[in-house]
């Protein structure tokens with residue numbers, strides 16, 4: 103792959119400077135790749151109607167061609183052009199949760215290139231809740247295709263430095279707007295069939311969605327190990343540290359004991375051990391490099407810190423990460439979905 107000079111610019115997230123955002127928008131219009139912050143994670147953006155630019159996203163990330171991309175819009179008018187048969191439920195969900203971390207699947211219009219949808223007849227669309235992202239899309243005057251701005255398989259980026267680590271020399275610009283809020287990718291909801299179904303858990307929870315559309319269910323493939331998930335993206339190895347990650351589930355006290363014991367064994371074998379702990383438990387680990395992701399009473403903070411904690415432990419050169427599991431409710435479902443993937447199924451029930 104040809105080396106590209108990556109220009110990094112800082113933009114204030116709360117009140118973005120229009121001239122700076124315009125530089126990014128001009129690059130998008132020219133078919134270039136621009137990473138930008140959203141409220142979930144950093145996205146790697148390209149003109150969503152430019153087949154060549156979209157192909158470059160797949161190359162820069164090393165993303166499998168059969169994993170479709172999400173189109174990002176700044177107005178519902180844009181959705182009218184990209185989707186057909188927009189249902190009443192879809193309109194209610196857009197009204198309630200947009201801008202926000204909810205991606206909706208629609209029947210695609212002919213305007214959407216096949217490379218976006220990996221040949222499927224549905225297209226995923228979302229309106230991000232971030233002033234830089236919204237301004238960038240508006241100024242580009244096109245929908246922006248944007249998967250997470252990481253190398254495929256690595257943890258998603260929640261800071262510009264993570265994007266730099268993975269994609270420097272492969273993309274044209276990184277807009278540094280500070281740390282992202284939610285820290286996990288959007289919820290993906292398929293509302294094109296009879297039963298609305300969550301294909302990927304994320305920032306908007308099952309409970310949130312059921313308040314608007316009570317019939318929403320979760321794809322069993324995102325909950326159970328032995329069921330194949332429906333969404334193409336869910337079948338790939340994902341969010342993985344360089345180290346081997348082992349996920350523990352069960353009562354908190356049992357997890358702490360099991361992790362401490364494992365840490366002791368690995369360290370006596372001369373291995374470097376990292377521990378992903380919580381405020382309530384961190385004081386109990388006597389060995390290894392332990393980092394708290396936040397309080398168990400505040401799973402939003404744990405979600406916010408999750409990917410960064412994995413990257414920090416990687417940068418400390420650990421070869422084993424022992425991670426505490428969380429309760430599977432609210433955003434905990436999304437946290438456990440990412441951790442399950444990061445562990446490649448290496449899960450110890452204690």
Ligand code: AMP
Pocket residue numbers: 169170171172207219222224225226248249250287290301302332333334335336
């Ligand atoms: P990301 O790479 O984080 O942008 O993730 C996009 C997610 O949305 C992946 O899990 C994709 O597989 C999923 N996705 C995008 N478009 C579709 C679609 N048309 N049908 C099903 N899943 C989709």
Ligand code: MG
Pocket residue numbers: 249250258
């Ligand atoms: Mg991704």
